[in-house]
Amino acid sequence: MLSSILPETVYSAISKLPFNTLNEIRLRVGKKIVVCLAGKSYYLSANGLSNNNEGIYVDRQMIEYVIKQATEYSLYALNNQIKQGFISLQGGIRIGLAGEVVFENKILKTIKNCSSLNIRVPHEVKNCSLNAFNYILKENFHNTLILSPPGCGKTTFIRDLVYQLSNHNYCYNVLIADERFEIASVTNGEPQLNVGEFTDVYSGCTKSFAFENGIRSLRPDIIVTDEIATEKDVEAINYASACGVGVLASAHCENIAEFKRKPYFEELIKNKVFKRIVVLSNKKGPGTYEGIYDENLSFIYF
Amino acid sequence: MIILLILLILTFAVFMGWIISSKYIKRDSFFKSLVSFCDTSSNEINFLHTKLLELIDKESNRGDFSDFLNLFKTFLQTSQKKEEFKENVSKRFSYLKREEVESLCNFFCSVGGKDIESELANIKNYKVQFVDIQKGTEEEKKKYAGLYFKLSILMGVVVSILII
Numbered sequence: 001m002l003s004s005i006l007p008e009t010v011y012s013a014i015s016k017l018p019f020n021t022l023n024e025i026r027l028r029v030g031k032k033i034v035v036c037l038a039g040k041s042y043y044l045s046a047n048g049l050s051n052n053n054e055g056i057y058v059d060r061q062m063i064e065y066v067i068k069q070a071t072e073y074s075l076y077a078l079n080n081q082i083k084q085g086f087i088s089l090q091g092g093i094r095i096g097l098a099g100e101v102v103f104e105n106k107i108l109k110t111i112k113n114c115s116s117l118n119i120r121v122p123h124e125v126k127n128c129s130l131n132a133f134n135y136i137l138k139e140n141f142h143n144t145l146i147l148s149p150p151g152c153g154k155t156t157f158i159r160d161l162v163y164q165l166s167n168h169n170y171c172y173n174v175l176i177a178d179e180r181f182e183i184a185s186v187t188n189g190e191p192q193l194n195v196g197e198f199t200d201v202y203s204g205c206t207k208s209f210a211f212e213n214g215i216r217s218l219r220p221d222i223i224v225t226d227e228i229a230t231e232k233d234v235e236a237i238n239y240a241s242a243c244g245v246g247v248l249a250s251a252h253c254e255n256i257a258e259f260k261r262k263p264y265f266e267e268l269i270k271n272k273v274f275k276r277i278v279v280l281s282n283k284k285g286p287g288t289y290e291g292i293y294d295e296n297l298s299f300i301y302f
Numbered sequence: 303m304i305i306l307l308i309l310l311i312l313t314f315a316v317f318m319g320w321i322i323s324s325k326y327i328k329r330d331s332f333f334k335s336l337v338s339f340c341d342t343s344s345n346e347i348n349f350l351h352t353k354l355l356e357l358i359d360k361e362s363n364r365g366d367f368s369d370f371l372n373l374f375k376t377f378l379q380t381s382q383k384k385e386e387f388k389e390n391v392s393k394r395f396s397y398l399k400r401e402e403v404e405s406l407c408n409f410f411c412s413v414g415g416k417d418i419e420s421e422l423a424n425i426k427n428y429k430v431q432f433v434d435i436q437k438g439t440e441e442e443k444k445k446y447a448g449l450y451f452k453l454s455i456l457m458g459v460v461v462s463i464l465i466i
Contacts, residue, residue, distance in 0.1 A: 076417055
């Protein structure tokens with residue numbers, strides 16, 4: 001997929017890098033291309049990685065080329081994603097956009113004149129959730145929240161956990177509310193990443209829509225979602241929990257202390273909605289376990 | 303010998319008549335396809351968010367218009383310049399007038415870079431132009447396609463009579 005969206009010079013340089021560790025390619029107008037390999041950033045040169053002096057510079061044409069290729073010359077088809085600041089592509093690749101945000105009558109129309117792109121390349125890390133698996137599935141599925149700062153493997157963890165459920169023959173009906181196409185990365189109706197055998201996916205919709213409609217029409221045993229952050233997200237989780245549906249979710253938090261301080265999460269803590277909280281970090285690479293906590297926020301695994 | 307010559311002249315006359323009248327028929331059919339493409343693409347973009355290349359692929363059996371769409375596809379995929387695209391269109395579709403090529407290329411170069419509402423409004427605006435042109439081509443076809451065909455046959459017959 002990268003070959004079809006990147007200019008030839010950039011792709012030939014990228015192809016010299018170890019693809020398994022490639023996390024991000026950052027393009028900023030007038031700056032050198034930065035690649036993130038296994039959590040560390042480097043400049044990209046024609047020969048691969050470079051020191052500070054050399055590198056491939058990004059111009060406006062390059063940014064426009066990538067957007068045109070990524071949208072297949074059809075911005076309108078992906079404008080709902082663009083309005084949220086990203087474009088999702090085949091293979092689970094996601095392009096984050098920064099540029100001028102256009103409003104008309106207080107309604108967000110689009111993002112134009114993009115000046116930065118962040119191309120995120122997902123990797124399936126098989127069995128990365130296994131250490132936590134037995135804590136999350138003790139007799140029954142425990143509602144679980146994954147916490148970490150951005151880029152520490154929350155989505156990878158969630159995806160693997162969903163896969164492990166079917167791999168371990170737990171016939172739970174799983175519904176993924178994939179608001180940003182990150183978990184299953186559905187393209188043309190087909191999940192691009194392995195999310196197991198018993199999984200249904202709602203892509204590109206809000207969590208509240210997926211939770212309410214999914215529970216009514218798909219009868220899930222577990223609902224999975226990424227990056228809860230707003231009051232509405234918390235409401236959707238409370239609704240699912242009250243309906244007796246298990247919840248697996250993630251949120252941006254560095255640690256339990258920060259989690260306690262976050263607005264909207266008080267109610268979740270008070271009601272003990274999440275029976276397990278897994279904290280991840282980037283200390284020894286993405287997906288490093290910092291600890292698993294129970295509903296009282298007490299350590300149960302480190 | 304004379305009979306052979308007359309046959310040759312008549313065949314030539316029919317051929318010339320066919321060439322002249324086919325120009326009018328092709329123009330009309332091209333613009334009919336274009337107007338229909340505007341309708342289809344409006345619906346597809348509005349309801350299904352169908353991408354441009356898919357739209358082009360769906361119009362693969364519309365004769366000359368499909369050839370035009372293939373030229374446009376090449377223009378997109380090879381990052382050709384707009385002027386080059388116009389030149390290729392003018393060369394390939396010699397029956398299109400200069401200003402028709404201009405608005406055709408302007409329309410296609412403007413498709414795909416906007417949000418849905420703007421895209422639909424853009425298609426609607428251009429469709430009004432194209433419908434006007436198509437009405438003209440339909441009239442031209444009715445008036446001249448048959449007329450020139452008959453005239454050239456008549457010419458052939460007259461020349462044949464003169465030879466005899």
